[in-house]
Amino acid sequence: MNPVELRGLSYAYGEGELRRPVLRNVDLTVRTGEIVLLTGPSGSGKTTLLTLIGALRAMQEGSARVLGEELMDATETARVRLRRRIGFIFQNHNLLGFLTARQNVAMALEQDGALGEAARLDRAGRLLGAVGLAGHEDRVPAKLSGGQRQRVSVARALAADPGLILADEPTAALDKASGQEVVQLLRNLAKSRGVAILLVTHDPRILDIADRIVAMEDGRIVQSDTVPG
Numbered sequence: 001m002n003p004v005e006l007r008g009l010s011y012a013y014g015e016g017e018l019r020r021p022v023l024r025n026v027d028l029t030v031r032t033g034e035i036v037l038l039t040g041p042s043g044s045g046k047t048t049l050l051t052l053i054g055a056l057r058a059m060q061e062g063s064a065r066v067l068g069e070e071l072m073d074a075t076e077t078a079r080v081r082l083r084r085r086i087g088f089i090f091q092n093h094n095l096l097g098f099l100t101a102r103q104n105v106a107m108a109l110e111q112d113g114a115l116g117e118a119a120r121l122d123r124a125g126r127l128l129g130a131v132g133l134a135g136h137e138d139r140v141p142a143k144l145s146g147g148q149r150q151r152v153s154v155a156r157a158l159a160a161d162p163g164l165i166l167a168d169e170p171t172a173a174l175d176k177a178s179g180q181e182v183v184q185l186l187r188n189l190a191k192s193r194g195v196a197i198l199l200v201t202h203d204p205r206i207l208d209i210a211d212r213i214v215a216m217e218d219g220r221i222v223q224s225d226t227v228p229g
């Protein structure tokens with residue numbers, strides 16, 4: 001089973017005369033452990049596609065199988081359940097400012113009823129160690145650099161042991177070195193854990209981490225290149 005399989009996926013915003021198609025007949029497969037970068041001009045539909053795959057909005061047309069679940073006609077309950085199996089990373093990291101790095105990561109484990117508070121904090125500490133933040137566990141986001149904050153997001157996305165990570169412009173707010181460090185880290189973790197990554201980016205500095213680069217234009221996939229290497 002591939003983590004992501006899209007067939008004939010179309011999507012439009014608005015209704016009636018205001019209806020505006022933004023995705024047109026998209027086919028896309030992401031394999032286990034594969035890192036796919038999604039590029040394309042502003043407005044080409046990348047973020048919309050990512051939110052559909054992430055079960056953050058309801059499908060309209062076509063088929064999307066994500067981690068084995070069909071999203072077309074899926075109930076809200078089924079979508080919520082699927083979202084818990086996906087790691088999300090965003091440009092502005094979405095960390096809670098009043099919680100420490102460790103608490104931010106531990107929060108992502110709260111869905112797991114089997115783990116008590118102490119076990120969650122312990123696991124969060126180990127994940128922070130895995131992203132190179134040992135010694136920074138008890139700092140709040142404001143006391144970390146942009147790159148370190150994005151590493152906390154990576155640790156948080158990995159917390160629930162996801163089969164798929166969806167990232168939207170994760171390096172946009174970072175300088176070149178921190179951006180490359182974060183994506184390299186993401187790559188190493190994905191490869192060692194067999195997690196698939198679909199990453200939207202405008203950042204030409206990180207194209208070399210991809211297994212495949214998919215280009216979108218006007219709601220269509222116009223090019224899919226396997227990166228040699």
Ligand SMILES: Nc1ncnc2c1ncn2[C@@H]1O[C@H](COP(=O)(O)OP(=O)(O)OP(=O)(O)O)[C@@H](O)[C@H]1O
Nearest residue numbers: 013014022040041042043044045046047048049200
């Ligand atoms: N909630 C919404 N309601 C109506 N139109 C929307 C909505 N969200 C996005 N759009 C429009 O849909 C189109 C695709 O937007 P989307 O954000 O998916 O593109 P994108 O490729 O991610 O762009 P960017 O690179 O600028 O983030 C754009 O024309 C946008 O204006």
